[in-house]
Amino acid sequence: MEQTSKIALVTGGSRGLGKDMVLQLAKKGLGVLLTYKNSQEEALSVVSQIQQAGGRAAALRLDTGDIKNFDQFFVAVKRTLKEVFAADHFDYLVNNAGIGYQAPVGEVSEAAFDELVNVHFKGVYFLTQKALPMLHDGGGIINISSGLARFSMPGYSAYASQKGAIEVFTRYLAKELGVRGIKANVVAPGAIETDFGGGHVRDNEQVNQFVRNVTALGRAGLPEDIGGVVAFLCTEEARWINGQRIEVSGGMNI
Template sequence: MKIALVTGASRGIGRSAALQLAARDVAVVVTYVRGKDQADSLVAQIEATGGSAAALQLDVSKVKSFDLFAQNFKSILQRKWQRETFDYLVNNAGIGGFSLIADVTETYFDQMVNVHFKGPFFLTQILLPLLADNSKIINTTSATTRVAYAGTSPYAACKGAMDIITRCLAKEFGARGIQVNSISPGAIRTELADSALDKNPEFAQAIANETAFGRVGEADDVGKVIASLLSDDNNWINAQRIEVAGGFYI
């Protein structure tokens, strides 16, 4: 059995990815920050359909907590699946945010960096000894690294950094057969985007109008791609940024 760790999986894209992986007989460890009930519900949903899952609390902005997280994760691997390693790491946890450059505070900037760049970098580093040879890593980035939108600069810059780190990880980990790619969603209707999409239908329509398929994306549009990339059908795709945006601004 393959085992995946999906960060930020109590909702949105992470939740969809966890469900799609479980449907493909992959055991899943999902992380949450404050949404314990949502994460527990997800675990129950997976196990009710014959899958195997567990939930762990993780705040990716708190690098000093990673040692304890790694210990807890290792304990779950041993106790639940009698494994010392796992196979798939999905660095997906993120937060929403919108601020024009003139209004960006240092606190806001640091929050974007800690969650979307520093956290995933050091989490990958500390979990490297637990990653099996020939395993796979997916980093969730963003279409805003290609299409500039006012108000997204710190967020987009951090996601762009993760696209670069993806290639560096693939280069350094290639000797172990570890495959690393990033997926870059466009506008996706998730809890993080509620204020921008559900509460602003004009904005949502403007996004849809600039997308070849004429609609805003849904979490499953991305979750299915994550599960597909982690399958053996895609073993020769490596060090790539794959945009999952339905033809956004082409």
């Protein structure tokens, strides 16, 4: 495994899409600091897998919807960077952590809406803000959106609206941080077979069949379809990609 001084901070990196992102980043030689909310054992297993392959990794707990604890989190980030990576900055921020939610507009509760806002938009906004002093000039930010921000499916209005906000936010990051050479891009997965949202796409055959029928490549996505794209955006080869939305959906609803 090629070694490099580059480091990525990936939220929600213990399982699903985030886990594959972390593993693909490590394969490219980046050090990875991943976060988890509840899955400590799984997070430590990912760290061990990377270390056994000769890479550098560490895991920290973070609830991305609990904005008041972000200052404390970055104290831990600073300590971990020094202890594990012999560094005081990182190069890439991947805002991946999220929660699933589905309900018709008429049934969305205010509590559920607020939780979605905190995790998918407010949390991403202020975590990114807090990260900026520790992000190297010339680095990058990758925000994870959804195909649902482009096409509409009943039941996802609250979730998809937050992803739409993230896409606008990303363009502003690209514009404002360009003076520091920091790129900001969106990766928008289509329907993916993971345990996200209760494994809805993976375990419900009717849903899976629907996804296959509306996807040009004829199947639902897998985590390994996404991680490599995120990892690519954290390389020098992607240095001129900025302010872009890259949908990785196999051609859903085209």
